[in-house]
Amino acid sequence: MEKKKITIALAGNPNVGKTTLFNAITGARQHVGNWPGVTVEKKTGKRTYKDTEIEVVDLPGTYSLTAYSIDEVVARDYVVEEKPDVVVQIVDATNLERNLYLTTQLMELGSRVVIALNMWDLAESRGDEIDTRKMEDFLEIPVVKTVANRAEGIDALLEEVVREADKGEHHEHEVSYGDDIEKKIIELEKIVGKDSALSGKYPVRWLSVKLLDGDENILEKIEGSSVATQVNSVLSTIKKEDYEAAMAEKRYETINTVLPQVCVKCIKGVTFSDMIDRAVTNKYLGIPIFLAMMWAAFEVTFTVATPLMEFVDMFFGWLAGVVAGSITNPVLGSLLGDGIVAGVGAVMIFLPNILLLFLMISLLEDSGYMARAAFVMDKLMYKIGLNGRSFIPLLMGFGCNVPAIMATRTIEDEKDRLVTILVNPFISCGARLPVYLMLAGAFFGRQAGSVIFGIYILGIIVAILSAKLIRGTVLKGKPSPFIMELPPYRLPTLKASAIHMWEKGSIYLKKAGTIILAGVVFVWLLSAIPAPGVDAAFASEEILGTEDSLIGVLGHIIEPLVAPLGFDWKVAVALVFGFIAKEIVIGSMGVLYGTGEDEDALAEILTAGAMNPLTALGLMVFTLLYVPCIACVGVVKKETGSWKWTLFMVAYGTTLAWIAAFLIYRIGTAIGWGL
Amino acid sequence: MTETTLNLLEPGSKAKVIQITGRGSARRRILDMGMVPGAEIEVIRKAPMGDPLEFLVKGYNLSLRKAEAELIVVQPLGA
Numbered sequence: 001m002e003k004k005k006i007t008i009a010l011a012g013n014p015n016v017g018k019t020t021l022f023n024a025i026t027g028a029r030q031h032v033g034n035w036p037g038v039t040v041e042k043k044t045g046k047r048t049y050k051d052t053e054i055e056v057v058d059l060p061g062t063y064s065l066t067a068y069s070i071d072e073v074v075a076r077d078y079v080v081e082e083k084p085d086v087v088v089q090i091v092d093a094t095n096l097e098r099n100l101y102l103t104t105q106l107m108e109l110g111s112r113v114v115i116a117l118n119m120w121d122l123a124e125s126r127g128d129e130i131d132t133r134k135m136e137d138f139l140e141i142p143v144v145k146t147v148a149n150r151a152e153g154i155d156a157l158l159e160e161v162v163r164e165a166d167k168g169e170h171h172e173h174e175v176s177y178g179d180d181i182e183k184k185i186i187e188l189e190k191i192v193g194k195d196s197a198l199s200g201k202y203p204v205r206w207l208s209v210k211l212l213d214g215d216e217n218i219l220e221k222i223e224g225s226s227v228a229t230q231v232n233s234v235l236s237t238i239k240k241e242d243y244e245a246a247m248a249e250k251r252y253e254t255i256n257t258v259l260p261q262v263c264v265k266c267i268k269g270v271t272f273s274d275m276i277d278r279a280v281t282n283k284y285l286g287i288p289i290f291l292a293m294m295w296a297a298f299e300v301t302f303t304v305a306t307p308l309m310e311f312v313d314m315f316f317g318w319l320a321g322v323v324a325g326s327i328t329n330p331v332l333g334s335l336l337g338d339g340i341v342a343g344v345g346a347v348m349i350f351l352p353n354i355l356l357l358f359l360m361i362s363l364l365e366d367s368g369y370m371a372r373a374a375f376v377m378d379k380l381m382y383k384i385g386l387n388g389r390s391f392i393p394l395l396m397g398f399g400c401n402v403p404a405i406m407a408t409r410t411i412e413d414e415k416d417r418l419v420t421i422l423v424n425p426f427i428s429c430g431a432r433l434p435v436y437l438m439l440a441g442a443f444f445g446r447q448a449g450s451v452i453f454g455i456y457i458l459g460i461i462v463a464i465l466s467a468k469l470i471r472g473t474v475l476k477g478k479p480s481p482f483i484m485e486l487p488p489y490r491l492p493t494l495k496a497s498a499i500h501m502w503e504k505g506s507i508y509l510k511k512a513g514t515i516i517l518a519g520v521v522f523v524w525l526l527s528a529i530p531a532p533g534v535d536a537a538f539a540s541e542e543i544l545g546t547e548d549s550l551i552g553v554l555g556h557i558i559e560p561l562v563a564p565l566g567f568d569w570k571v572a573v574a575l576v577f578g579f580i581a582k583e584i585v586i587g588s589m590g591v592l593y594g595t596g597e598d599e600d601a602l603a604e605i606l607t608a609g610a611m612n613p614l615t616a617l618g619l620m621v622f623t624l625l626y627v628p629c630i631a632c633v634g635v636v637k638k639e640t641g642s643w644k645w646t647l648f649m650v651a652y653g654t655t656l657a658w659i660a661a662f663l664i665y666r667i668g669t670a671i672g673w674g675l
Numbered sequence: 676m677t678e679t680t681l682n683l684l685e686p687g688s689k690a691k692v693i694q695i696t697g698r699g700s701a702r703r704r705i706l707d708m709g710m711v712p713g714a715e716i717e718v719i720r721k722a723p724m725g726d727p728l729e730f731l732v733k734g735y736n737l738s739l740r741k742a743e744a745e746l747i748v749v750q751p752l753g754a
Contacts, residue, residue, distance in 0.1 A: 063704075063707055064707035066700075066704075066707060067700070068703065068707070095733075095734050095735050096734075097709070098709050098734070098735055101707065241698055244706060245694065245695055245706055245711065245712060248706035248711050249706075249711040252709065252714070252733075273736075274719075277729075277736075281723065281729070282723065287723050287724075371738075375727060376723055376724075379722060379725065379727070380724065388727070480701075481743050482740045482743065483701070483708060483738075485708075485735060485737055486736040486738055487735075488735075
C-alpha cells in the first residue's frame with residue numbers, strides 16, 4: 001500500500017520544549033539547514049506513524065506572528081505560503097495565557113492547529129487543574145497532553161495530527177475585535193479581496209487584520225499591489241497606535257474569557273524559579289555568580305578538553321609516522337603522512353573543545369541561565385552600544401567565532417547584530433589558543449598562563465572599544481530595545497544537550513573541517529613544489545618547506561610588509577596560511593622550520609634565535625587581531641549579506657593587528673624589555 | 676494614586692497598565708508580550724547593575740530596560 005505523506009510544522013514560544021518535542025518525534029532522522037534567503041536555522045525531520053509518512057518542520061520559536069523579528073516572518077511565511085497540513089503548537093502548560101496568544105494568531109492564519117500541551121507534569125505537580133476538554137471546545141482545536149522530555153504523549157499527538165490532516169483545509173477561526181475594528185476589517189477585506197494575487201496567497205481577513213496591526217512586512221506587500229492607494233486611504237483614517245494596542249488587548253481578552261473555565265485552578269507565577277533568581281540575579285551575588293558560571297563553562301571547555309586533545313594529537317602524530325614509513329614511494333608517503341593525515345589531525349584536535357563548549361552552552365541555555373546572563377550583563381553591554389543578547393554570541397566566540405557569529409541571529413535589531421558580528425572575531429577563539437600555547441610556552445615559561453590570559457583580555461578590550469567606535473561612527477544609533485522573557489529554570493536533559501553538541505560538532509567537521517584539511521594539504525603542496533630555477537624533485541627532502549620551495553618565494557614577497565614587526569619570511573608565510581585557519585600558523589611554522597608536528601622541536605628552534613619574546617608576543621597579538629580565518633570570513637559574509645562589511649572587518653582587524661604588533665616590537669625594543 | 680510610568684516603581688509594587696506610549700515595533704512587541712492596557716504587573720527586581728528591570732506579567736517573568744518601562748503608563752495598585 002502506498003504510504004500517505006503529510007507535512008506538519010512545529011510552532012511555539014521559546015522555552016516551551018519545542019526542540020525536545022521535535023527530537024522526540026523525529027529521533028535521529030533530522031536535517032539541519034537554512035531557511036531560503038535568510039540565515040535562520042531550519043530543522044526538518046521525518047517520522048513514520050502507522051501508514052503515514054510525516055515530514056516535520058521545526059519553525060523558529062516565536063511569541064507572536066508580527067514582523068518584529070526575522071524569526072516571526074519566517075514562521076508565518078512558512079505557514080501561509082507552504083500551507084503545512086497541520087501546525088502543531090507546543091504550549092507550555094504552566095503558562096497558558098501568553099502561549100495562547102500565539103494560538104490566536106495561528107488560528108487567524110487559517111491553518112489546522114493541534115495543541116501539544118507540554119510540560120503537563122510540571123503543571124500537575126504544582127497543583128494546576130486544566131480542563132483540556134473545555135479547552136478543545138472553546139478553541140475548536142484538539143489538545144493533547146505531552147511531556148516531551150520523557151517522550152510521553154507523542155503517539156497520541158501523532159494520532160491526532162494524522163486525523164486532523166485528513167480533514168483538509170480549516171476554516172478561519174476568528175478573534176472578534178469589537179465593532180469599531182471589525183468595521184475597518186470588513187472595509188479592508190473588500191479592498192484587498194479585489195487583488196487576486198494577494199487574496200490567492202493569503203487569507204484576506206488575516207491581511208486586513210495585519211494591516212490594522214501596522215505590520216511593516218504586510219504593508220510592504222500591499223505597497224507593490226494594485227490596491228495600495230485604496231488601502232492607504234483607509235489606513236489614513238485610523239490612529240495606528242490605538243489600533244495596535246486595542247488589537248493586542250482584544251486577543252488577550254479573548255484568552256481571558258476562556259481561561260478561567262479551562263484553568264480550573266492555575267497557580268500564577270513561578271515560585272521555585274523565583275527562589276533561585278533571588279540569589280542568581282541578586283544585587284550583590286548576581287555578578288559573582290555570573291562570573292563563576294562563566295569561569296566554570298570556560299574551565300570545562302578548555303581544561304577538560306586538554307587530555308582529549310593531547311590524545312588526538314598523539315594519535316595523529318603516530319598515524320602520520322606509520323603512514324609515511326609504510327609507503328615506499330617517498331612522495332606519496334609524505335603527501336599522505338605529513339599532508340593529509342596531519343591535516344585530518346589538525347581538524348580533529350579542536351573537536352573536544354567545540355563539543356564541550358556547546359555542551360556548556362546547551363546546559364546554560366536549557367537550564368534558563370542564559371537569559372539571566374543577558375539580564376545581568378545588559379547594562380554593561382548597553383554601555384558599549386550593544387544589548388544583553390549580544391553577550392551570548394560574544395561569549396561563544398571564545399570557543400569558535402563561526403557558530404558565535406551564527407548565534408547573532410537571536411539579536412533582532414540589524415545594527416546591534418551587525419556590530420556584534422563585526423567585533424566578534426576579536427574574541428579569541430579556540431583555534432587561536434594553540435598559537436598562544438606554543439609561543440607563550442616557548443618564550444614565557446612560568447608566566448605563559450598570565451600572558452595568554454592577557455591576550456584574551458586584550459581581545460575583549462579591543463572588541464569593546466571597536467563596538468563603541470563603530471557605534472559612534474559608521475553605525476550610528478541607539479541599541480535595540482530589550483524585551484526578554486526570563487524563562488523558568490528547568491533541569492536540562494543530557495539527551496538534548498548531546499544532540500545539540502553533536503549537531504554543532506558535525507557542522508564544524510563539515511564546514512570548517514574540509515577547509516582546514518584543504519589548507520594543510522595546500523601548505524604541504526606549496527612547500528613541496530620546487531621554486532622556479534631550483535633543480536630538485538617534487539617533494540624531495542632537501543626542498544621540503546625551505547626557501548627552495550614555492551612557499552619560500554611567497555614568503556619573501558610578503559616579508560617587507562611584516563619586517564617592521566620583526567617577523568621574517570617564515571612568519572609571513574605562516575600568517576598567510578593562518579587565514580585558512582588560525583591554528584595552521586603553528587602547523588605551517590612546523591613545516592617551514594622542518595619540525596613537522598613536533599612542537600617541542602619547533603619551540604627549541606624558535607627560542608634558539610629564530611624569534612624573541614617581543615616578536616613572539618607580537619605574533620600572538622597579530623594572530624588575535626588580524627583577518628579571521630576563511631570560515632569566519634565566509635560566515636560574516638553570509639550573515640551580513642554584504643561584501644562591504646566583510647571587507648571592512650578584514651581591513652580593520654588587519655590594520656589594528658599591524659599597529660599593535662609594531663608598537664610592541666618597537667617600544668619593547670626601545671626600552672629593552674624581554675631581551 | 677496617580678498615574679506614573681513603570682520605570683519609576685520600586686520592586687514589590689503592583690500596578691495596572693493604562694497605556695503604552697511610543698510607536699513602532701518595540702511598542703508592538705511590548706503589547707505582544709502581554710503588557711496590554713488593563714494587565715496587572717508586579718515589579719520583581721532590578722538587575723544587579725540597576726537596569727534592566729524584571730516584571731511579573733501574565734504569569735511569567737519579563738525583563739525590560741528602564742527606557743522601555745518608561746513607555747508604559749500605569750496606575751499603581753495598593754499593596
